[in-house]
Amino acid sequence: MLLSFLRLIFTTRNNIFLYIILLLPTFFVQSKEIVMDELLSLTLEDLMKVKVSGATLTLGSQKQVPSAVTIFTHQQLVQMGVDNLEELMNLVPGFEASRSTANALSSNTSSRGWQKGILVIIDGNRLEESGRLSGIRVAPKLHLNRMAKIEFIRGPGSAVYGANAMVGVINITTRKNVNDVEFAYGSFNHKQVNFFSSFHKNQLSLDLYAHGETSDGEDYFVRETYSADLVATKDPYSLIELSLNAHWQKTALNFQYFRSKTDDFFVLGRTSNDFNSADGEMGAVSVKHDFTWFTIKSTLALYYKYSNVNLATKLLPAGALSKISEPSSEDALYADAHFGKSKETRLTWQNNWQISSNHSFQFGTEYRYIDIPDAIASNNFDLADIANGVRPVRFYNDLQPTTVVEQEFKQNSVGVYLQDQYQLFDKTKMTLGARYDYFSHAGNEISPRFSLVHEFMQFHSVKLLYGEAFRSPASQELSLKNNPVVVGNPELAPESVKTRELIWLVQWPKMQSSLGYFDNQFDNAIVTVTDEFGVRQIQNTSHETSKGFEFELSYELNRQLLIRTTFTQLTEHPDVDFTLAKRNASLMLNYQYRALNFNLIAIWTGKRDTASGPIETLRLNDNLLLFGKVNYQVSNQWKMSLQVKNLLDETYFSSVASPNLSGGIPNRGMEVLLGITWSFK
Secondary structure, three states: OHHHHHHHHHHOOOOHHHHHHHHHHHHHOOOOOOOOOHHHOOOHHHHHOOOEOOOOOOOEOOOOOOOEEEEEEHHHHOOOOOOEHHHHHOOOOOEEEEEOOOOOOOEEEEEOOEEOOEEEEEOOEEOOOOOOOOHHHOOOOOEHHHEEEEEEEEOOOHHHHOOOOOOEEEEEEEOOOOOEEEEEEEHHHEEEEEEEEEEEEOOEEEEEEEEEEEEOOOEEEEEOOOOOOEEEEEOOEEEEEEEEEEEEOOEEEEEEEEEEEEEOOEEOOEEOOOOOEEEEEEEEEEEEEEEEEOOEEEEEEEEEEEEEEEEEEEEEOOOOOOOOEEOOOOOOEEEEEEEEEEEEEEEEEEEEEEEEOOEEEEEEEEEEEEEEOOEEEEEEEOHHHHHOOOOOEEEEEEEEEEEEEEOOEEEEEEEEEEEEEEEEEOOEEEEEEEEEEEEOOOEEEEEEEEEEEEEEOOOEEEEEEEEEEEEOOOHHHHHEOOOOOEEOOOOOOOEEEEEEEEEEEEEEOOEEEEEEEEEEEEEOOEEEEEOOOOOEEEEEOOEEEEEEEEEEEEEEOOOOEEEEEEEEEEEEOOHHHOOOOOEEEEEEEEEEEOOEEEEEEEEEEOOEEEEOOOOOEEEEOOEEEEEEEEEEEOOOOEEEEEEEEOOOOOOOEEOOOOOOOOOOEEOOOOEEEEEEEEEOO
16 A cells, blocks of 8 residues: 555656645744754754764764764754765765766765775665675665664774675664654656654554655766767656564564666666666565573574566667677667575574673674575577677577576575673773674685774874774676676685774864774775676786775854864775775755754765776866755744755766776756655654
């Protein structure tokens, strides 16, 4: 019923809720007694007291937690002119997100100059596409309205999380006990709804969240993949997020569902209007139970998750196979790949033993089983013949599901971790930890961590950190076959990193600042190399390095005005990630005046390179983007907002590694979104 309701909203031709948005101010303009939303009235000092849980799996203060951490609460997120996770990343030092050519919704994300290896966790559930590269591919553009708190943890996290927490962890806690609905309408026929409902009775609580979103897309003229011609295209998309949380006594049940769909634009770096499409789906359910034995607090959890992705695009232009096909055909090569339902079962046991007031010990274990079926491509020319040099290439006239492009993949893994947190002296805390992981396809990995955090002069703390982490090869990297575009490598070894950090953190009542230096040494880095024929081959390299500085400052001038700024400088840059900028910066101004809140964000991305051929690159200029949002608390129950992205309507391009594109990939111009929120009981 809920899915039908969302479809009804987004397929109606008369945008009734738009008129409601425009007319509501006339109904409430005479309202004089407005109770300000308490989420908007918290001070910076209050926000600095928010505890961090994702760095050690225990609650700790920002001053003492053994990681570089940036926190956003719902109080901040609701004010901002950005509204999804990828956009928010560009407000975090070290992180960068930019548009990808994988599809219209996809983003390239990185931390400290390294792509891949960022683990996203929502309410304790790992947002990963089981055994594959990234969960963000099937759950892109996670909406910030759902988030109660987001912790961006920079640096290695494998000491507690195991594989794939290599250069960062994004730990998300969602909102509970909320009853409201938000409708929004904007540029490109952008329609959006967010729905929250909460139910409580005795010891039972239920929290439901639903998000639906569609956009007709912007008009672009892009270079056609296989010629110098410009072609018109659009980037339409649709998104659905569903979540249900149930709590009874010490047991919690969580269900999550994500669905995304895009058409046209680019798919796998290629253009093909009316055929290009990308469709992703993920579902997850978990059961957790808390209990205490002796003096140890424990959580036992069982997770199940499935995901699937379908990608359709044109791989070769018309006439490319006419001389080697049987029967001979001038048709272009089309492929529609169905990556079958991958499944993962995970069992975890986490323990926290509070030995004394200044000493705690954590330990736990994890078992994972991943089952990924063959991925089958429907093609009009046989992909296996092309990839393996079979001549003549069989031509099927229409799309036939004949070719396995990713081989079946099954993997067992076991992990065990230990962590000791000890207050050495009154102002000095030490953390020691290590995790052992065994993978049936990748062997053994040990991920240690060590930190010393010392507080001095009341408001200052210095963090000395060392950690190691790794990423196990994904199934696509190991098992791709019969593919004329990308060649898998079953001999890949896990890639790993050794990270050293020094962080100086200052927390005054009206100001917080952080200055950090990091040194990443990568071994066996998994990279994609393009040969002279344009075929991408996956392999390990010997060594890569990224080093740099990260700066973050928040300053509350008074009760009304807050300033926040960040800056990142990479002093050494990995050669394999040439598409990333060496310098990034952001500035945010937030002003509160009675029932009005004004927010302005500036995001600056420095110069970076983009592919312009198999081995050639082109330098892209830096760009400055502005985002703005106005929130108006009409009454205790009603709130309105006006959001503008790319306020100056800048024309800018994101870097790409694909040799098929020259000059980068275009981004959307100015986007306007009007919204109204009704809170109910």
